[in-house]
Amino acid sequence: MNATAIFIPNEPRAMKSCTLSRYAPIIEILFETNGTAHLGLISEFPRETCVEICGNGFDDRTVKVRIGDTFFFAFLEDLEFSSGALSKTALLP
Numbered sequence: 001m002n003a004t005a006i007f008i009p010n011e012p013r014a015m016k017s018c019t020l021s022r023y024a025p026i027i028e029i030l031f032e033t034n035g036t037a038h039l040g041l042i043s044e045f046p047r048e049t050c051v052e053i054c055g056n057g058f059d060d061r062t063v064k065v066r067i068g069d070t071f072f073f074a075f076l077e078d079l080e081f082s083s084g085a086l087s088k089t090a091l092l093p
Contacts, residue, residue: 016053020045024079026065026072045074 028040045051045067054071055064062073 015055018051018053018079020047020049020051020079023047024074026074029064029071029073039073051079 024045025042026045027042029037030040031037049067051074052066053063054066057063057073061077062075063079065072065074
């Protein structure tokens with residue numbers, strides 16, 4: 001995985017906020033004290049979670065999202081919002 005995919009800017013800007021209408025798997029982005037980052041375990045977003053889309057993922061099927069102060073990668077196919085499934089072009093500029 002390239003460092004650009006994991007990089008989190010000092011002041012990340014949410015591109016879109018949504019509430020999930022179902023459970024969706026996520027991969028946490030973990031940061032070490034020395035500044036390096038790696039992928040954590042796969043877990044799930046609970047239903048009704050507010051998700052902020054913050055950038056591109058590690059491939060064309062994923063996006064970087066934030067819940068509170070924690071960042072994750074989520075698969076687009078698993079992000080189904082109350083308005084229905086969204087494409088990456090609808091989420092990112």
